[in-house]
Amino acid sequence: MADLRIGIDVGGTNTDAVVLDADGRVIAKAKRPTTPEVTEGLRAALDAVLAELGNGREHVTRVMLGTTHATNAILERRGLGRVAVVRLGAPATTAVPPLSDWPDDLRKAVSAGEAIVPGGHYVDGREISPLDLDAVRRFLDGVRADAVAVTSVFSPADDGHERRVEELVRAEYGLPVSVSSEIGSLGLLERENATVLNAALYGVAAHVTDALVTALAERGLGERGRREQGRREQGQGAQGARGQGAQGARGQGAQGARGQGARPYLAQNDGTLMTLEHAARLPVSTIGSGPANSLRGAAYLSGVADAVVVDVGGTSTDLGVLAGGFPRESAAAVEIGGVLTNFRMPDILAIALGGGTVVRPHGLGPDSVGYRIVREALVFGGATATMTDAAVAAGRIPPGAEDWRDRLQGGRQGDMSEENADILESAVTRADRMVIDAVDRMTLGRTDRPLVAVGGGAFLLPDHIPGVSRVIRPEHAEVANAVGAAIALASGRVDTILPAGDSRAAAIESAKEEARARAVAAGADPAGVEIVDLLEVPLSYLSEPAVRVHVKAAGPLAR
Amino acid sequence: MNDIPALARGCAVLGTGGGGDVRTGSLAAIRAIREYGPVPLLKLDDLPGDALILPLSGIGAPTVSHEMIHGEDEPKRIAEEAERIFGRPPSAIMSSEIGGANGVAPVAWAAQLGVPLLDADGMGRAFPEVQMVSMYVAGIPADLVIMSDVAGNVVTIRPVDGLWSERIARAVCVAAGSHALMSDYLLTADRARGAVIEGTVTRALEIGRATEGAADPLAALRDRLGATRLITGKLTDVARRTTGGFVRGTATIEGTGDDRGRRLTLELQNENLVADEGGRIRAMVPDLITVVDTETAAAIQTEALRYGQRVTVLAWPCDPLWRTPKGLETAGPRAFGYDLGYVPVEELSHG
Numbered sequence: 001m002a003d004l005r006i007g008i009d010v011g012g013t014n015t016d017a018v019v020l021d022a023d024g025r026v027i028a029k030a031k032r033p034t035t036p037e038v039t040e041g042l043r044a045a046l047d048a049v050l051a052e053l054g055n056g057r058e059h060v061t062r063v064m065l066g067t068t069h070a071t072n073a074i075l076e077r078r079g080l081g082r083v084a085v086v087r088l089g090a091p092a093t094t095a096v097p098p099l100s101d102w103p104d105d106l107r108k109a110v111s112a113g114e115a116i117v118p119g120g121h122y123v124d125g126r127e128i129s130p131l132d133l134d135a136v137r138r139f140l141d142g143v144r145a146d147a148v149a150v151t152s153v154f155s156p157a158d159d160g161h162e163r164r165v166e167e168l169v170r171a172e173y174g175l176p177v178s179v180s181s182e183i184g185s186l187g188l189l190e191r192e193n194a195t196v197l198n199a200a201l202y203g204v205a206a207h208v209t210d211a212l213v214t215a216l217a218e219r220g221l222g223e224r225g226r227r228e229q230g231r232r233e234q235g236q237g238a239q240g241a242r243g244q245g246a247q248g249a250r251g252q253g254a255q256g257a258r259g260q261g262a263r264p265y266l267a268q269n270d271g272t273l274m275t276l277e278h279a280a281r282l283p284v285s286t287i288g289s290g291p292a293n294s295l296r297g298a299a300y301l302s303g304v305a306d307a308v309v310v311d312v313g314g315t316s317t318d319l320g321v322l323a324g325g326f327p328r329e330s331a332a333a334v335e336i337g338g339v340l341t342n343f344r345m346p347d348i349l350a351i352a353l354g355g356g357t358v359v360r361p362h363g364l365g366p367d368s369v370g371y372r373i374v375r376e377a378l379v380f381g382g383a384t385a386t387m388t389d390a391a392v393a394a395g396r397i398p399p400g401a402e403d404w405r406d407r408l409q410g411g412r413q414g415d416m417s418e419e420n421a422d423i424l425e426s427a428v429t430r431a432d433r434m435v436i437d438a439v440d441r442m443t444l445g446r447t448d449r450p451l452v453a454v455g456g457g458a459f460l461l462p463d464h465i466p467g468v469s470r471v472i473r474p475e476h477a478e479v480a481n482a483v484g485a486a487i488a489l490a491s492g493r494v495d496t497i498l499p500a501g502d503s504r505a506a507a508i509e510s511a512k513e514e515a516r517a518r519a520v521a522a523g524a525d526p527a528g529v530e531i532v533d534l535l536e537v538p539l540s541y542l543s544e545p546a547v548r549v550h551v552k553a554a555g556p557l558a559r
Numbered sequence: 560m561n562d563i564p565a566l567a568r569g570c571a572v573l574g575t576g577g578g579g580d581v582r583t584g585s586l587a588a589i590r591a592i593r594e595y596g597p598v599p600l601l602k603l604d605d606l607p608g609d610a611l612i613l614p615l616s617g618i619g620a621p622t623v624s625h626e627m628i629h630g631e632d633e634p635k636r637i638a639e640e641a642e643r644i645f646g647r648p649p650s651a652i653m654s655s656e657i658g659g660a661n662g663v664a665p666v667a668w669a670a671q672l673g674v675p676l677l678d679a680d681g682m683g684r685a686f687p688e689v690q691m692v693s694m695y696v697a698g699i700p701a702d703l704v705i706m707s708d709v710a711g712n713v714v715t716i717r718p719v720d721g722l723w724s725e726r727i728a729r730a731v732c733v734a735a736g737s738h739a740l741m742s743d744y745l746l747t748a749d750r751a752r753g754a755v756i757e758g759t760v761t762r763a764l765e766i767g768r769a770t771e772g773a774a775d776p777l778a779a780l781r782d783r784l785g786a787t788r789l790i791t792g793k794l795t796d797v798a799r800r801t802t803g804g805f806v807r808g809t810a811t812i813e814g815t816g817d818d819r820g821r822r823l824t825l826e827l828q829n830e831n832l833v834a835d836e837g838g839r840i841r842a843m844v845p846d847l848i849t850v851v852d853t854e855t856a857a858a859i860q861t862e863a864l865r866y867g868q869r870v871t872v873l874a875w876p877c878d879p880l881w882r883t884p885k886g887l888e889t890a891g892p893r894a895f896g897y898d899l900g901y902v903p904v905e906e907l908s909h910g
Contacts (some may be wrong), residue, residue, distance in 0.1 A: 096629075332863070
């Protein structure tokens with residue numbers, strides 16, 4: 001039972017946890033309500049799967065967490081740090097100062113002050129102005145901040161000025177620095193916004209990682225607990241037995257992992273993982289990890305790499321597209337808490353339809369009974385007709401819940417009146433139409449791809465949906481997002497401008513190398529890193545032909 | 560003049576897919592108004608005959624303008640150079656191009672300079688090339704171009720004609736990092752009469768306000784524009800390539816609902832130029848063709864066209880100036896390399 005992995009996904013309604021064995025089989029799973037103080041739900045789900053494991057918990061080598069902490073902090077303007085915002089670009093860019101497009105309350109909560117100082121580059125690599133470090137000092141001397149965000153014009157092509165400011169701030173002010181070239185791609189305002197949000201989230205990230213590390217340590221899974229356990233076992237002479245127990249090729253790795261304890265990781269929005277050190281630097285990347293995990297989990301559980309994934313939850317249904325096993329990314333800028341940012345996010349279409357969606361005589365939702373479904377839905381003896389009831393009436397029943405149909409007929413409502421039956425039936429028709437339309441939007445006219453149905457409400461979906469080749473309902477689909485967290489790879493990306501002439505090939509090679517290096521920095525095994533995405537876009541109006549290049553590398557986690 | 564969101568929505572519609580993203584220009588305008596106060600909007604008749612009008616526009620690559628935003632001093636340097644040449648300061652700023660970013664940003668420039676904005680522009684829409692302006696069609700000589708960049712350089716060009724103006728201005732722009740502010744066809748109020756397209760700032764505002772809070776934004780927009788709906792459907796193919804400094808390509812829209820079974824192809828060069836349905840031309844430049852989101856009626860730039868979008872394509876007549884022989888020679892289908900004789904949109908499309 002060597003090398004177990006735990007995946008946890010903190011969603012809006014439920015916190016899911018799964019345990020995968022060395023062969024990638026789901027050997028334990030649990031769903032617990034997400035709590036307002038998110039860590040309680042996390043602990044409950046973790047305890048539930050550990051209880052199923054029994055002694056097996058000793059073999060847990062990795063714990064992967066996907067969480068909504070950062071998103072909630074921004075939406076609720078809670079726990080955010082105060083950020084000194086530095087832009088390097090003067091005299092350019094002064095017509096639109098930093099945070100111009102931020103909602104006032106968020107700006108008030110986050111900004112410790114903003115400055116545009118000389119620095120930055122032209123598209124062709126020349127400096128706009130020599131970097132003025134004294135101007136940076138004068139600005140920082142006048143503000144009280146928890147962190148600094150620095151954004152330089154064209155830093156995705158040349159991050160030199162940003163790095164020098166980073167060094168200065170660390171050395172002379174001892175503050176954490178968020179550097180825009182690490183965070184976003186071209187598009188100054190959107191990249192700057194993401195960089196400032198990232199800096200504001202440092203405290204939130206520390207809180208999450210502390211909570212995770214503490215929860216693991218308390219349960220004897222943490223790195224410290226693991227080391228102590230290792231020493232105890234060593235004292236009892238168990239070392240040799242364990243070493244042999246970890247069979248074959250995995251022996252080496254298992255032994256190594258054992259010395260380190262269960263390593264914690266955080267899931268990011270492209271369906272890959274990062275180490276806690278990496279997450280501490282780039283907390284903004286955890287935003288949107290939920291849908292990414294559910295897409296990756298769906299690919300894993302179904303064995304299909306190219307598909308439409310429909311994740312039906314309690315209040316909403318998320319649709320995404322898998323391309324080569326990874327989420328298709330959104331091409332448009334993404335708004336977070338009223339702020340436009342440009343980091344890559346999965347292309348998700350959310351519709352107001354879930355298991356708890358309230359059914360009315362002439363309509364469907366958009367409100368939902370949410371977690372109260374276990375009391376309020378007709379099948380649970382409640383008095384509210386929900387989509388779950390409508391689905392059950394139509395004979396769509398979750399596996400293992402065959403008695404729901406009887407409960408619907410013979411529940412507190414007594415015999416189902418013809419009128420009520422009609423209402424439920426038309427709700428299913430409406431819901432199907434919503435799903436069919438949404439699927440059509442996501443498939444872009446391609447009808448050869450299958451649809452993978454996941455999430456707690458997947459039973460709502462019909463078996464035949466126009467626009468897809470077939471509907472796949474994999475085992476463990478209800479916890480696909482936690483599975484997605486458990487199987488995630490580590491990745492790195494580069495987004496920059498390169499010459500399109502003779503040096504193009506060499507420049508693209510070096511961008512690939514950089515992406516690989518970043519994947520390794522994020523925790524990937526150098527031996528297993530591959531380039532999984534390469535995008536070239538030619539640019540216009542330049543003296544030298546140039547291309548914008550986006551490269552992504554990903555690989556399995558190093559042990 | 561302080562309703563920037565409505566102006567921006569209207570300019571995006573008049574951008575016919577090009578003219579640049581209105582967002583950054585909007586932010587600059589909102590900020591400048593906050594800092595320097597609202598900008599008066601003037602009619603041509605409000606100006607004395609010898610008043611100097613300073614047409615302004617940004618020039619450069621869209622990708623660059625998303626990164627390299629204008630500096631605040633650029634319009635001031637151009638105004639100072641104009642004053643040096645003409646012996647008096649400009650009395651009003653005019654947008655060279657009401658479509659897209661260059662329709663909104665002039666509000667910021669006017670606020671920064673403390674001068675009014677003229678309710679007129681040089682295109683009534685967006686076009687990709689510098690000589691494609693009403694002033695050129697009206698025979699105003701392109702004998703002076705003033706450019707200013709973020710570094711503080713000011714370049715004054717005395718080109719022999721509009722084509723040279725385009726060629727040299729482009730070279731200067733590239734040297735300046737593919738981003739500059741430019742003024743050409745500087746003219747007095749007297750000369751501007753008949754040489755500019757009047758009322759276009761008001762028109763953009765009205766277009767923007769029409770969709771605001773409308774129960775059916777698409778119908779409201781169509782009514783306001785007097786536009787023909789070419790198709791409502793789903794974007795199923797976008798092909799782009801960069802040639803000669805422009806993004807060219809095609810976008811295909813498959814009809815949905817009542818339009819099911821129909822297919823419209825748009826030819827693009829920054830802007831939407833020709834709408835073709837199975838070999839039958841439905842609309843062509845210089846008439847205006849705009850792709851809008853079917854639900855919100857918000858205009859979608861050619862750069863932002865994506866597979867799967869639910870869109871409606873609208874087309875409506877251009878300013879009569881563009882239908883004159885010189886207008887068509889300057890910005891008709893042949894000026895863009897299409898072997899098509901111009902036929903007005905109202906004769907090509909009904910309903």
